[in-house]
Amino acid sequence: MIHREFLRRATIRVLAAILLLVGSRTQAADPASSVTVLIAYHSVSGNTEKMAQGVAEGAKAVSGTKVIVKRVGDVATDDLLSSDAIIVGSPVYFGNMSGEVKTFFDNWLLKFAVFRDFKMRNKVGGAFATGASISNGKELTMLAILEAMLVNQMIIVGGGGAFGASATTGPDSPGIDEKELTAARELGKRVTEVAIMTKHGSPK
Amino acid sequence: MIHREFLRRATIRVLAAILLLVGSRTQAADPASSVTVLIAYHSVSGNTEKMAQGVAEGAKAVSGTKVIVKRVGDVATDDLLSSDAIIVGSPVYFGNMSGEVKTFFDNWLLKFAVFRDFKMRNKVGGAFATGASISNGKELTMLAILEAMLVNQMIIVGGGGAFGASATTGPDSPGIDEKELTAARELGKRVTEVAIMTKHGSPK
Amino acid sequence: MIHREFLRRATIRVLAAILLLVGSRTQAADPASSVTVLIAYHSVSGNTEKMAQGVAEGAKAVSGTKVIVKRVGDVATDDLLSSDAIIVGSPVYFGNMSGEVKTFFDNWLLKFAVFRDFKMRNKVGGAFATGASISNGKELTMLAILEAMLVNQMIIVGGGGAFGASATTGPDSPGIDEKELTAARELGKRVTEVAIMTKHGSPK
Amino acid sequence: MIHREFLRRATIRVLAAILLLVGSRTQAADPASSVTVLIAYHSVSGNTEKMAQGVAEGAKAVSGTKVIVKRVGDVATDDLLSSDAIIVGSPVYFGNMSGEVKTFFDNWLLKFAVFRDFKMRNKVGGAFATGASISNGKELTMLAILEAMLVNQMIIVGGGGAFGASATTGPDSPGIDEKELTAARELGKRVTEVAIMTKHGSPK
Numbered sequence: 023m024i025h026r027e028f029l030r031r032a033t034i035r036v037l038a039a040i041l042l043l044v045g046s047r048t049q050a051a052d053p054a055s056s057v058t059v060l061i062a063y064h065s066v067s068g069n070t071e072k073m074a075q076g077v078a079e080g081a082k083a084v085s086g087t088k089v090i091v092k093r094v095g096d097v098a099t100d101d102l103l104s105s106d107a108i109i110v111g112s113p114v115y116f117g118n119m120s121g122e123v124k125t126f127f128d129n130w131l132l133k134f135a136v137f138r139d140f141k142m143r144n145k146v147g148g149a150f151a152t153g154a155s156i157s158n159g160k161e162l163t164m165l166a167i168l169e170a171m172l173v174n175q176m177i178i179v180g181g182g183g184a185f186g187a188s189a190t191t192g193p194d195s196p197g198i199d200e201k202e203l204t205a206a207r208e209l210g211k212r213v214t215e216v217a218i219m220t221k222h223g224s225p226k
Numbered sequence: 227m228i229h230r231e232f233l234r235r236a237t238i239r240v241l242a243a244i245l246l247l248v249g250s251r252t253q254a255a256d257p258a259s260s261v262t263v264l265i266a267y268h269s270v271s272g273n274t275e276k277m278a279q280g281v282a283e284g285a286k287a288v289s290g291t292k293v294i295v296k297r298v299g300d301v302a303t304d305d306l307l308s309s310d311a312i313i314v315g316s317p318v319y320f321g322n323m324s325g326e327v328k329t330f331f332d333n334w335l336l337k338f339a340v341f342r343d344f345k346m347r348n349k350v351g352g353a354f355a356t357g358a359s360i361s362n363g364k365e366l367t368m369l370a371i372l373e374a375m376l377v378n379q380m381i382i383v384g385g386g387g388a389f390g391a392s393a394t395t396g397p398d399s400p401g402i403d404e405k406e407l408t409a410a411r412e413l414g415k416r417v418t419e420v421a422i423m424t425k426h427g428s429p430k
Numbered sequence: 431m432i433h434r435e436f437l438r439r440a441t442i443r444v445l446a447a448i449l450l451l452v453g454s455r456t457q458a459a460d461p462a463s464s465v466t467v468l469i470a471y472h473s474v475s476g477n478t479e480k481m482a483q484g485v486a487e488g489a490k491a492v493s494g495t496k497v498i499v500k501r502v503g504d505v506a507t508d509d510l511l512s513s514d515a516i517i518v519g520s521p522v523y524f525g526n527m528s529g530e531v532k533t534f535f536d537n538w539l540l541k542f543a544v545f546r547d548f549k550m551r552n553k554v555g556g557a558f559a560t561g562a563s564i565s566n567g568k569e570l571t572m573l574a575i576l577e578a579m580l581v582n583q584m585i586i587v588g589g590g591g592a593f594g595a596s597a598t599t600g601p602d603s604p605g606i607d608e609k610e611l612t613a614a615r616e617l618g619k620r621v622t623e624v625a626i627m628t629k630h631g632s633p634k
Numbered sequence: 635m636i637h638r639e640f641l642r643r644a645t646i647r648v649l650a651a652i653l654l655l656v657g658s659r660t661q662a663a664d665p666a667s668s669v670t671v672l673i674a675y676h677s678v679s680g681n682t683e684k685m686a687q688g689v690a691e692g693a694k695a696v697s698g699t700k701v702i703v704k705r706v707g708d709v710a711t712d713d714l715l716s717s718d719a720i721i722v723g724s725p726v727y728f729g730n731m732s733g734e735v736k737t738f739f740d741n742w743l744l745k746f747a748v749f750r751d752f753k754m755r756n757k758v759g760g761a762f763a764t765g766a767s768i769s770n771g772k773e774l775t776m777l778a779i780l781e782a783m784l785v786n787q788m789i790i791v792g793g794g795g796a797f798g799a800s801a802t803t804g805p806d807s808p809g810i811d812e813k814e815l816t817a818a819r820e821l822g823k824r825v826t827e828v829a830i831m832t833k834h835g836s837p838k
Binding site for chain 2: 797828
């Protein structure tokens with residue numbers, strides 16, 4: 023019996039090796055190994071939009087990723103359903119996401135109807151935020167986004183920072199600087215890689 | 227010099243005693259010792275509205291309190307400015323206040339213009355929330371409300387619960403029961419009493 | 431060129447099918463497809479310990495899972511490093527995890543040295559909490575645990591509740607009832623399944 | 635009757651005016667109008683200690699304030715009971731106060747026994763935090779401190795920032811700079827002023 027078990031395991035290993043060899047050359051192009059990432063944001067001044075572009079660049083840096091970038095008001099039900107990962111960005115309004123972004127999440131129930139039956143379950147989620155001051159709500163905004171995703175049984179990660187990517191945009195540090203853009207790219211890459219892991223398993 | 231100081235202090239004490247004696251009979255009716263409390267809420271099913279009524283009862287139980295109860299969409303700038311305390315209530319939508327309540331807070335900047343110059347500074351704030359499940363966002367919703375108030379330099383208290391009054395309204399515990407209504411009343415009373423303290427000092 | 435590509439893809443599919451066929455019979459027993467789950471908790475009254483046992487049952491219900499249940503004070507560096515998922519439970523002390531559990535997390539830096547180089551990166555994390563009252567800190571405690579995990583670049587999920595499993599243990603609802611134990615089991619099962627997904631990919 | 639009411643009110647106003655006139659010159663020296671502020675902190679590198687000193691300076695800037703500055707491990711029961719306001723500071727460890735500070739709060743129940751009967755009720759609370767990165771836990775740490783105070787039915791304010799004073803101390807911004815020290819001072823002043831308001835009423 024040990025002999026037969028040994029044979030079976032050896033067969034698996036050989037086949038796996040062949041499969042890996044043949045398959046490795048197609049990884050980038052093979053749609054089966056790629057993921058779709060939706061980046062949804064609200065931006066008035068353009069700062070959160072710039073961060074969204076950085077997140078998109080990071081996601082695209084992972085070969086084979088399909089990236090959709092939309093304002094929260096333009097997201098359609100199918101954008102949510104067809105994505106493997108969602109990354110949501112908001113300016114900080116009173117220590118929380120803006121009313122626009124909150125209404126976007128409320129629409130997961132009211133308009134998109136993806137909350138019932140947990141249609142977003144197991145999709146990977148991340149967050150980014152821009153705020154005028156250093157410690158006046160960027161953490162809370164990113165966490166509020168992640169918490170809304172947890173309620174939808176999504177899988178959550180940080181990236182570019184413990185809780186996501188953020189930028190200080192007030193008078194002392196106006197606009198999005200290169201370091202903040204790098205954090206945005208890291209977030210996009212990180213969420214995409216985790217989405218690949220949950221879909222296809224971690225690299226062996 | 228010590229003698230003069232002694233005399234002056236004695237005068238203060240005598241005058242204070244007379245003042246207290248003459249003034250005490252009017253406490254309830256004297257507008258100077260009362261406060262105005264605004265209760266603003268969003269409600270679809272009627273649950274948060276019932277809690278708002280409980281909060282109002284608790285505030286009115288403090289003699290001389292003027293209470294204004296309004297849906298968040300009906301609040302006017304003057305309601306905010308003329309109040310000594312604000313208590314905001316929301317249903318839990320995705321672990322946070324609803325988009326309607328968030329938009330109400332955003333309007334403190336955009337529409338009511340009370341954020342610039344911190345016009346709400348030193349007013350007392352409290353929160354209440356209703357949610358379907360026990361630990362799926364009622365705490366977070368109350369804290370998100372309190373955090374928005376902290377950004378406005380308000381003074382924050384709990385009441386009826388550590389972070390405010392809350393009610394579980396899902397299938398296992400539908401509607402607002404007497405215990406939850408009691409918590410709502412405690413919140414109203416608590417916030418009103420602290421508003422009196424900050425305005426007139428604590429009872430000697 | 432299309433022809434060659436077609437052949438290569440066909441080869442992959444045939445090999446994958448053979449691999450699946452040969453491999454499927456060993457899934458439960460094959461250590462390669464199972465995960466190790468560490469459940470670490472602090473308990474004084476025994477309530478959080480009962481929840482830990484429920485979480486363990488849920489994790490074991492997933493075939494092939496190795497489960498380690500330890501008090502936070504007994505966890506060794508290797509327990510952390512050898513686990514694919516960590517589920518941490520705490521009683522609610524002042525709206526947060528207890529000092530014992532907080533010190534356990536601080537030791538990820540100070541004693542276990544797993545924070546530097548992010549040695550816990552990509553492990554899956556979950557949380558559970560027990561508290562006397564309904565809305566006085568169970569959410570905050572679970573989130574504080576998840577946030578500590580995010581700082582370590584772990585992948586976060588809820589289960590048995592939006593933010594994890596929790597139980598109300600005060601005078602109105604003493605001890606752990608069957609419903610709360612069911613939530614604990616769901617959390618154990620959920621975290622284990624996501625750990626399998628991140629390690630081996632989601633079921634095709 | 636209107637005549638008698640008019641006379642009584644006139645008497646109150648005249649007496650109040652005299653009282654104000656006589657009393658105003660003693661405000662600074664009169665112990666009745668001053669408050670005691672306890673500043674409790676944990677510090678390893680010295681950064682949080684420097685912030686504590688800034689907070690103390692701000693509190694002392696309010697004439698007549700008695701300020702006690704202690705490490706959390708040195709605080710005695712009477713320090714808590716005799717204070718009108720408590721300001722707690724912590725380094726950020728894993729997105730939360732350090733285990734030392736958490737254990738300090740747990741001792742409000744276990745050792746100091748001030749939680750039962752809510753002996754800290756109506757004392758004013760504030761928070762400060764130091765952390766290596768911009769948005770990796772300073773907000774959460776300040777809020778965790780404020781939340782622990784809310785559980786004790788304290789009255790909460792920010793200062794030097796929406797949720798308290800904070801400093802970024804990592805490689806990009808080592809130590810405590812003048813701007814951060816100014817925020818610390820503002821926090822000390824703010825909490826002290828609110829403690830005077832709750833004790834003696836707001837300035838007329």
